[in-house]
C-alpha cells in the first residue's frame with residue numbers, strides 16, 4: 693500500500709480528538725507531505741499491523757493496560773511498539789503505558805516497557821488541578837513559541853533511565869517546580885515521542901500534530 697498509515701489506539705480514552713487533529717492536518721497540509729497519509733482507529737491486531745505509526749492517547753493507563761491484557765491484544769502491542777521502524781507517540785496515559793518504570797500507583801498497570809524513563813502518575817494532583825499553560829516549543833518545533841498545552845491529571849518524567857537514547861524536549865516551569873523544571877516531553881531514538889500533556893485538546897492548533905507527522909511519520 694502506498695502512503696503512510698497512522699493508527700490511533702482506541703481501546704479507551706481521548707482517541708477521537710487525536711483522529712480529528714490528524715485528519716485536519718492531512719486535509720489542510722497533506723499537499724506538502726509528499727505522499728498520502730491516512731488515519732485509522734486501532735482496536736485489533738489486524739488494524740495495528742497496517743500502521744506505520746501509533747498514537748497512544750490520554751485516558752486512564754490502568755484501564756488501557758487492563759483492556760489490552762484482557763482482550764489478548766497486549767502481546768501484539770508490545771511487539772509493535774518495540775519495532776524500531778514504527779513511530780510511536782504516547783500522550784499522558786499513553787506516556788505512562790509505554791514507560792519502563794512507574795514511581796507510584798503501579799500495581800494495576802502492566803506497561804509496554806518501551807520508553808526508558810521513570811514516571812510519576814498524577815504528578816500535579818487531581819482533576820481539579822488540571823491546567824493549560826502556554827509553552828515555548830520552538831526548541832523543537834520551529835517557530836512554535838506559544839503552544840497551549842493542557843495537563844489533566846498528568847504524569848511527569850522523574851528520571852531518564854537511558855540518557856544516551858532519551859532526549860528531553862521540554863521542561864515545564866510551574867510554581868514550586870524544581871529550578872530546571874519538570875520533564876514533560878521527550879524523544880527516544882528517532883521513533884518514539886512522549887508528552888505529559890494533550891496537544892489534541894488545543895482546539896484549532898494543529899502545529900504539534902503536523903510536526904509529529906513531518907518529523908516522525910514521514911521520516
Ligand SMILES: NC(=O)CC[C@H](N)C(=O)O
Nearest residue numbers: 750751752753784785845
Ligand atoms: N489525562 C490522562 O491521560 C490522565 C492519566 C491518568 N492520570 C493515568 O494515570 O493514567
